[in-house]
Amino acid sequence: MPGARIRTIRGHAGIGAPVRAQALVAADGFSARYDLDRVKGVFARPAHKLYGRAYVGRILVLDQAKGGVATAWMFHEMQARGMAPAALLLNHANPVMAQGAAFGGVVLMDRFEGDVTALIPDDALLELEPEKGLVHVLEE
Amino acid sequence: MRLSDEEKRMADGGMGEPRRLAIGQQLAVGRFFDAEDFVPVTQAHVMADGEAVGEAGTAMLERCAAAPRDERRVVIPTITDPRGVDPAACSWLDQPEHAPEREGRIVKAFEAMGVLLTNTCINYQVVVPPTRGEHLAMGDTGSTIYCNGVLGARSNFEGGVAAFWAGLTGRVPRYGMHRPEERRANRHYVIDFEPADLADWGALGGLIGRRMTSYFDVPLVSGVKVSPGSDAMKHFGAALASYGSTPMFHMQGVTPDAASIEQATGGGALDAERLGRGDLDAFYDGFAREGEPVDVVVFAAPQLSLYEMRLIAGLLDGRRVKPEVAVLLTAPPEVVRACERMGLRATIEASGARILEGVCFYQMYAREMGERMGWKRLATNSAKLANIIQGYGYEPVLLPTARCIEAAIRGHV
Incomplete structure (x- = not known):
């Protein structure tokens, strides 16, 4: 049942407030500018493994941050329009993701105990405690 | 803190x-x-x-x-x-x-x-x-x-x-x-070919960028025989940063902290991966659209230096691009002013190509612009642009600089 914790994954302390949402998972990188159609709320780069999938309100679980220094502005705008993901879990964040998380109010965590894209199945229901660096899997 | x-x-x-x-x-x-x-x-x-x-x-x-x-x-x-x-x-x-x-x-x-x-x-x-x-x-x-x-x-x-x-x-x-300590090389690549065109340098940056696994991977490149110059380094770095998430590199014998492998790594040796002409060709092949028409030819990302403007003006001099193909060059305001003083702007624009000032193609509402202008098939010599513009609905082809001009004149790759 939702709320019961099946297991917990540990990472580095993140940015943002606790959140609960469904995961969208792929072993691929992430750039807000290069990968997303921010008007339609879907992944738009054909080569991306999440191409065509809707990301709004989801916890994106991806490998590493790619280029794209516009991320902070874009997260901020996406949040203002209600078109932001709920959170971003990466194996390796980069500065622009951290800057974007802080400015755009998008939860960010990284540096997990293993490959986070393998530890979390697609569509799993997650609960995040960013300050403690904890990801709780509630349903999978 | x-x-x-x-x-x-x-x-x-x-x-x-x-x-x-x-x-x-x-x-x-x-x-x-x-x-x-x-x-x-x-x-x-x-x-x-x-x-x-x-x-x-x-x-x-x-x-x-x-x-x-x-x-x-x-x-x-x-x-x-x-x-x-x-x-x-x-x-x-x-x-x-x-x-x-x-x-x-x-x-x-x-x-x-x-x-x-x-x-x-x-x-x-x-x-x-x-x-x-x-x-x-x-x-x-x-x-x-x-x-x-x-x-x-x-x-x-x-x-x-x-x-x-x-x-x-x-x-x-x-x-x-x-x-x-974060600036030391922890990846090593040896190239056994000589990149020639700016697009080759960008492609090399893309090849290495795809191999990076985090922001904190710092590649060292060996095998570069001649210092390639500012514009080549610009295309190499921009593509490396775009395909990876990479803020730093060393090039042995070229960049300031890489007189030797030991200086670049901080002492130790690293296992090296060799990159050859075949790897470069495969990178280009990933964008290949031989014979297909092009809608727009873009020189941008990064903006062009005065020397790149001179290069393209030379390739366009006395020629006309196909009317159905938009040819765009983006440059900083100071470079545009210099091109006006030196006659390069007149040469470029006489061919039908256009100079855009103080902007860069992907930063100017590229998706909406493409949809309204009917642009989809885009040729460029920028490996960075070829990477990022796909997310805006374009189908890019990466070509050496002179082949971009030929595509603009013929209307197809």
Whole structure:
């Protein structure tokens, strides 16, 4: 049942407030500018493994941050329009993701105990405690 | 993080709301990366085109600009990346109606805060090149990697608003590329071919960028026989930063901290991966569209230097591009003025190609522009642009510079 914790994954302390949402998972990188159609709320780069999938309100679980220094502005705008993901879990964040998380109010965590894209199945229901660096899997 | 008295005063709001907001954001990022303190920076470079900034970001800038003068002014030289609109080209490019209005608001806010509107991503070529050891807040991945790798300066990606925060506080959190130990090579690639064209250098950057696994991977490239020059390094770095998330590289015998492998790595040897002509060809093949028509040929990302403008003017001299194909060159305002003085603009425009000033193609509402102009098949010599423009609905083909011109004249690849 939702709320019961099946297991917990540990990472580095993140940015943002606790959140609960469904995961969208792929072993691929992430750039807000290069990968997303921010008007339609879907992944738009054909080569991306999440191409065509809707990301709004989801916890994106991806490998590493790619280029794209516009991320902070874009997260901020996406949040203002209600078109932001709920959170971003990466194996390796980069500065622009951290800057974007802080400015755009998008939860960010990284540096997990293993490959986070393998530890979390697609569509799993997650609960995040960013300050403690904890990801709780509630349903999978 | 340890804070100085001045930093505490900023954080407490004693130096105004914009600086309180700025250092609060910087503290969140610094803590995320375990920074122990701040480091002063000598200049900041802000990416803030209207498409990226959006309505919410524009309103935030206007709020900062409305603060009292002593609270809103930047404290270090703070310059801008390309804008989203070239007023001279906005209408024929059919950019969104709101684009010039929003750009105007951003420009007005920046001017009120003392930001210098350089509108270029190649500030290291056309504004003030940083020097070795200088700490910076560079706001474009291409300018960051060039300043770190080629010039030996020190900067993380200070993306968009983050460089603006640095302009207001005069500092950034000390982590990543500000720390000498993070700048050492931990990946090694040996090339056994000689890149010739700018597109080859970009493709090499893309090849290596795809192999990077985190922001903290620092590649060393060996086997480069002749120092390739500023524009080649620009394309190499921009693509490396785009395909990876890479802010720093070494090139043995070329860049300032890589006279030897040992200097680049900090002592140890690394297992090297060899990259050959076949790898380069395979990279190009990933974009191959032989014989297909092209809608638009773009020279951008990074903006063009005076020497690149000269190169393309030479290839276009006395020729006409096919009327159905748009040929666009983006350049900083200072380069455009130089091209006018030196006759290069006249040569380029006589061919039917167009120069866009102070903008870069992917930063000017590329998706909407493409849909309205009917542009989908895009040829470019920029491996960076070929990578990122796919997310805007284009089908790019990466070609050496002269082949881009031939495609523009024939109308197909």
